[in-house]
Each structure stands twice: as structure tokens, then as C-alpha cells.
Amino acid sequence: MLEGRNFSYTRGDDPLFSNLSFCLKEGEMLAVKGTNGSGKSTFLRLIAGLISPRPATLYWDNQALTSRNLRLYQQSLLYVGHKLCLHPEGSVKDQIRLWQGLYGLSQKVIYDALELWGVGAFHDKKISHLSEGQQKRLSLSRCSWLDRPLWILDEPQSGLDQTGKAILSQVLSQHKETGGYTVLATHDHIPGTVEILL
Amino acid sequence: MGVLFIAGLYTGLVTSPPDYQQGDAMRIMYVHVPASWMALFVYAFLALMSLFSLVWRHPLAEVLAVSAAPIGALFTALSLVTGSLWGKPMWGAFWVWDGRLTSVLVLLFLYGGYWALYKAYSRPDQGIRAASLLALVGMINLPVIKGSVVWWNTLHQPASLTKFTAPSIHPTMLAPLLLMAGAYFFYFISVLILRTRTELYQRKLLVWGGII
């Protein structure tokens, strides 16, 4: 269970949000909505532990997160932000090898995931030659080959075409059914989610 | 502070005997040496405040560090300039690229770099973190300055005050030196307090401005 209490954040002089609290149980999805610049990405990054959430507290499995167990917490989450986390130079094959080295998975698992997301045919192409949608799908494919209970996704639908969005919702509902937690920032409405408006 | 300053100047210029080798121009030592001491001291202060602001995030530490930086730069510049002025009549050169002079110049650049990094961020809270890290890494320069006169047999006079045996300097010269050091120290404290106050007011203004 993911619980957050008393989230407030001020970016410089600009207070983004204050006293935000939420509670997410297994199989639930939290949708964070708001206008551009309202702090959705910041909120997600706070939950991912990329920004230190002082003085707010985050509870994972009923344990308060401190700097000591933060690392352990981060191993249970998958963060897909605005930036694609794809190496700027290099081909898809290189990227796969980098991922293999980072996470110790077999090539087959990653390739199967790429097939699922419709980018399996591109493994010799340079990443910079792929279209933005294809790059986004490649970046999102991490959801399929990285097995983590908590997903934090920042506007996952942006840049995807209809097929891409369909694949995304299928993957998301599968994650929900297997009891995974999802926190995502979005402009669209997704049925069956708890919503926070920033 | 004013009293100390005047006392220091007086004893330095009038009562201390002229050095048997170098004559009256040697008196500039009384400006130069304490300035160098202060330059190093303020940097150590800066680094300490940086450590506090990074580890314990004490807001006062940030303000103190930022206020101290320009003063330290001033002392360093003073040290370099007076050193050059002393050097020309004494040893015939305004500047030599030896270990000590170069590392004190590096100290000046470190102060400048600290300030530049702090100002380069549009948000001061980001800037202070980056600048504090720089200040801490720059600590390496202090032992280099200290050891530079030992490691290179160069033009600069070796240390005569910090040896643990009795200092090898005559008391009539020691007194004005210490007086000037005291004067500089109080100058530092008073300017630091002034600047800190200004900085705090500035920050309060920013907050009020934000609310209004």
C-alpha cells in the first residue's frame, strides 16, 4: 500500500501544492490531473523519490520512507517520465544491450516486450531515426519487461497514436489485475481511477 | 575595530624597526601577511558554512557563506596586490609563477567561481547548493597553499610563525603583525554582519514581495 501525507512543494518562490494526502491500495490507479505547469510532474517525481519530499512523508507497505530505505523503495518502482531515458546516440540494439546490463535480463524478455509494443522490427535502426511515437513506445516498453509493483507514469499517452494508446490501456489494465499500483499524470479521463486535481 | 586598526598601523609603521636587509619597504608585510591569513581563514569559514548548509540545511549557514565570499575575495586580492608591490623593490619582480603565488591566485579564482556559480542559477536555493559543493572541493587548495613554500624552493619567504618551536620572529615585529591580523578579523566580522543583515532583509523582501 502506498500512502502519502502532507505533501507540499514550493518551486523557488512558487508554491505548487500543499497538504496533499492520498492512499493507494493494491490494484488501484491514481490519476493526477491539472493544467500545464500545475506541478503534476513534480508530484510524480516526489513520489518516485527523485526529489526529496521533506517535510512530507511517504509510506510504502506501512513503513515510512527515509533516506535509508529510499533505495529499497526505488527498486520496487518503475518511473517513466517525460524524458524518454533512451540514449541519445546509438541504435535500438545498443539500447537493449544497455538495459540488459542495467537490469540483468535476457534479450528474449526485452524483445518480446518490444514486439508487444509494436517496435520489435526496429532493432537495427538508430533511435534518433525513429519517430517520436515509436521512441515513446520504446520507452514505455519498460513497463512490460521490467517487473515492478509500482508504476509512476508521467503523461504516458502523449505522443502515442490510437494503436499505441490501445496497447497502453491493455498493459495498464493487466497491471491493475495483477495487483499493481499505478500513479499517472494525464489530461485524459481514465475510468476506474482515483483522481487528484492539482 | 577602528582602534585595533589604528594601533596596528601605528606600530607597524612607526615603532617597529626596519628590517636590516630590506629597509622601510618591508613594512608592507604588515598589510600583506595578515591579509593572506584572513584570505585563508575566510575560505575555511566559507567551506565550513557550506558543509553546514549542505548537511544540516541551516538557512543561516547559507547566508553567512554567501556574505563571506566577497570579503574573502577582497582579502585575497589585497594579499596578491600588496605582495606584488612588495616583490618589485625587494626581489625585482611583480609576479613569479611559483607555487605559492599561483595557488593564492587559484584561491582568488575559487572565490570568483563560488560567486559565479551561485549567481548563475535563477533560484538561489539551487545556486547555493552547487556553490557549496564547489567550495568544499576547493578545500584541496588550502594544503597546497600551505605546503607550497616547502615543496618548491622559491622566491616566497618560508613560514616563520607557525612552527611549533618559538616563532622565529622578533616581538616588535610580531606585535604589529598580530594587531593588524586582529584589525582585519574585526573588519571581517563587522562587514560579515552587515552583509548578512542585508542578505536577510533581501530575502525577507522577496518573500513579502511574493505574498503581496
Add this chain to the structure above:
Amino acid sequence: MINRELRNLYLHGGSLLAAFSFLALALFCLSLALGHAEKILSQSAPAFLWILAILTTLFSTPLLLKAEAHAGLLDEIILHPSLPALTLLAKVGAECLLFGLPLIGVGAFMSFFWALPLTEVATLSLTLLIGFPALSALGILGGLLTLHARGGSLLIALLILPLTLPLLLFALSAMEMTRLGLDSSGSFCLLTSASLLLMILSISAGNWALRFAVEG
């Protein structure tokens, strides 16, 4: 892990090659310009090599970091189970292998054109071997400190260059000693301790700077 960083760096191959070519060209131009005064050339060329090494590392490494940050790869470092400090160390290692070793090679190669005796060539290579990891670490630190700052590379020059000067001083002092036929072990001791200290300081500070850079 070094394997991974190596691959990472290799992908940046283009810019590494550009930096290296610049270095080689500059050395070549120097040799050309001072070719008629052989004594001056052999005395100043090692210093020039060191200065070029500092400049190219300090300017090219942050650019690589900026590209990675832009792609979100710094987030990945923080989120990965291994310590960020180790990742930074691996970056330093990769840069030493892919940039440092060729640098030493070029130095040794050009030494023959500068008519340097073998002892001085050895000293030059050794100083670069000891000092380069610290240069690389400082470059990474500089890149991380100025990621969100205005003024990019000029700022880095002002900030980090002063920190490399102890390395330069000690290295050149070692070269001087060797040239005069004196014992250079003192200078080497100083160089090694400075290099180690700078590396430790840079990687630790880099750890913090990485967190700050990711927070944005």
C-alpha cells in the same frame, strides 16, 4: 558496470573523436609553430599537452553529461539499485580507458617529434596516467554542477580549472625534475595524493550534485 559505461561512452563516440582530433591538431600545430626552436619545443610541449588534456576534458565531458541529462538518463542512475557514486566512478573509468589511454598514446607518440629523452617520455606518460582520472572526475563534477545554470561551458572553465591547477603544477614539477636529472619522486607523491584527493572529493561532491541536478 564498467562495461556498461564503456558502451555508454562509446555511443558518444562522435564527440569523443571530435575532442581527440582537436587535441591532436593543436599538438600538431604547436610542433609546427615551434619546430625551428627545438629546445623550446621539447621543454614546453609536455606542458602544452597537459593543458590541452585539461581543457578538452573539462569542456567535452560536461557536454556528454548534458546530453544524457536531456534524455533523462541521470534519473535512471538515481533510480538504479547501485550507488550513484559507483556509477560516476564507472564513468570516470570508461573515460580513462576511451580517452585517457589514447591521450597517453598520443603524448608518447608526439614525444619522438619533440626529441624528448626516454626518461621524460616515461614521466610524461606516468603523470598523465595518474592525473587523468582526477581530470575526468572534475569534468563530471563540473558538468553536474552547471547542469541547470546559465552560461554553461564558460562557467565550468572558471570553476573547475582552478581545481585542476594543483595537478598541473605537480605534474610539471615532476617533468622539470626529470629534465634536470633530479629525483622526481617527491613531485610524484604530491601528484598522486592530489589526484586521489581530487577524485574522492569530486566523486563525493558529484554524488550530491547528481541528486541536486535530478531534483532540478
